[in-house]
Amino acid sequence: MWKYFGILLTLAVVAKNYVASQEYESRIIGGQEEFITTVPYMVSIRYKKNETTPYEHRCSGTIYSANIILTTATCVIGLDLNRLHIKAGSSFRTQFDGSLFLVEKYVIHPDFNIWFTDYDLALIKLAFDLTPYPSKEIKAIEIADQLPAANRMANVAGWGTTNPDSNTEFSEQIKMAKVVMVEDEICREIYGGSRISEVMFCAAAATDLEDACYGDAGGALVYQNKAIGLVSWGRSCGDIKFPGVYTKLVLFKTWIDNEIAKF
DSSP states (O other), X not given: OOOSOOOOOOBSOOOSSOOOOOBOOOOOBSSEEOOTTTSTTEEEEEXXXXXXXXXXXXXXXXXXXXXXXXXXHHHHXXXXXXXXXXXXXXXXXXXXXXXXXXXXXXXXXXXXXXTTTBTOOEEEEESSOOSSOSSSSSOOOOBOSSOOOTTOEXXXXXXXXXXXXXXXXXXXXXXXXXXXXXXXXXXXXHHOTTTSOTTEEEEEEOSTTOBOOTTOTTOEEEETTEEEEEEEEOBSSSOTTOOEEEEEGGGOHHHHHHHHHHO
């Protein structure tokens, strides 16, 4: 069964046989608490299920410009715009700090495949520009031109759950995990060759079972201060045999800019 996405960042242990199981949403397990000034490009995407419930953290987003947020298609597809907003400039999930921004529209990549979580990318256009922008707490991140080589270290952050057995125990303070780039051949061997498309890549936790899982999808994977991917999906959470799978953001710069020009 495919769940609303997410991704796990796991120890770099290669499994030769893929066992079918649930896909997960995403969160940071392990890692360390950070302040938003370390990751000012991160935002919390929040949603209220109905008129009587509060806004709650759903997944992460990445600031691309003053009014554009990048995230995964699985994060926002089918959501009511009137119940969706963005929290920026805060290290904390529930505290009354930072700033809230309404969403004007979102665009799902036309090739998105919900069954295989392929082309898992969406753009969110805010109703008003982020403010204060740019600042120490709210700042865009540039997309890299290419992926780093295998075995290079990168960082991922989020407010997702810290319990591998729960999809509701979200972290109050944003956390960051270090992950290592995995060769495409190894990634395809683990998940099956046809499961990993050309717009996906894998990264695995470097130490201490640091994971991204429930609630972290849509957040940027960052190498040398540039975004290279977005947290997308993975097999279970905390399983050391399976790396996390990311949307290969470096391939989508032209599509992103072309879509923004239409707004």
